[in-house]
Amino acid sequence: MMNITEADDGLELKASPHGVTVAGDPNGIRIGGESMHRTAMSVAGERKFRDFRRDNKLDTRQFQMAFRTLRQLSVQIDSSERELDIDATIHDTCENGGLLKMQTRPPRKNNVKVLLLMDSGGSMEYYSNLCSMLFQAATKSNYFKELHTYYFHNSIGSNLYTEPRLWYVDAVSTEWILENFDSSYKVIIVSDAAMNPNELHEKQFVWGTGTYMRSSYEWLLLFRKQYPYLIWLNPETIPEKASYWTQTQVELADIFQMFHLSANGLEAGMKCLLVRQ
Incomplete structure (x- = not known):
């Protein structure tokens, strides 16, 4: 059964399984419970x-x-270090009749x-x-x-x-x-x-x-x-x-x-x- 009480300021409090709402408040204040229609401007309680x-x-x-799409924004830096260029290695290996042909490139930052x-x-x-x-x-x-x-x-x-x-x-x-x-x-x-x-x-x-x-x-x-x-x-x-x-x-x-x-x-x-x- 729904309990209805009268607040000091005249607002009517209505209790339901989804919490307590303040009737007549255009902004919809919810006290506890779960959101139903996303109309509450404020939620009292934890x-x-x-x-x-x-x-x-x-x-x-x-x-x-x-x-990984954002890797395209990385830039190559000048360095004596080299790293394996997988795409170039696969391409050149295929062009080389399947014999492995390693390719390297400067590291990317x-x-x-x-x-x-x-x-x-x-x-x-x-x-x-x-x-x-x-x-x-x-x-x-x-x-x-x-x-x-x-x-x-x-x-x-x-x-x-x-x-x-x-x-x-x-x-x-x-x-x-x-x-x-x-x-x-x-x-x-x-x-x-x-x-x-x-x-x-x-x-x-x-x-x-x-x-x-x-x-x-x-x-x-x-x-x-x-x-x-x-x-x-x-x-x-x-x-x-x-x-x-x-x-x-x-x-x-x-x-x-x-x-x-x-x-x-x-x-x-x-x-x-x-x-x-």
């Missing part, structure tokens, strides 16, 4: 985010193979710098294993000169986080990120782009200063402007027509180069990162 760093039994090889921004918690919990595969493939890859990973919930705001738990102690100013990672970085955003439309467009109020900061939409536009090499990986398929529940997905897909979070989608995204947008 947040539980799954750590993408956990080992799992899923094979990451396909993702690692996709990351990886100069690819990547900024990986991952959505954590909420609706992305359904794709935690997939995100874990991507994270492990990226961290184990030797195709990057630099790899920096930060986390956010639903959309990028005034802070990003060094851990998927999104605790205040792990917060890093988004403005600091933009100032310290220049336009040479390749940016990969991983998110389903699904959220309350107000959460995307409303400016964020800072209680400590009593001022409003940029909306999440404005932060995303700053990233789009600063990084000419930026892709968005989405585990969900973008619908052809927007509904209330999918309008942020459609809107963001019109702004960003969005690819499906799969081995094929990642490979296509990597090829897109080779070309300045």
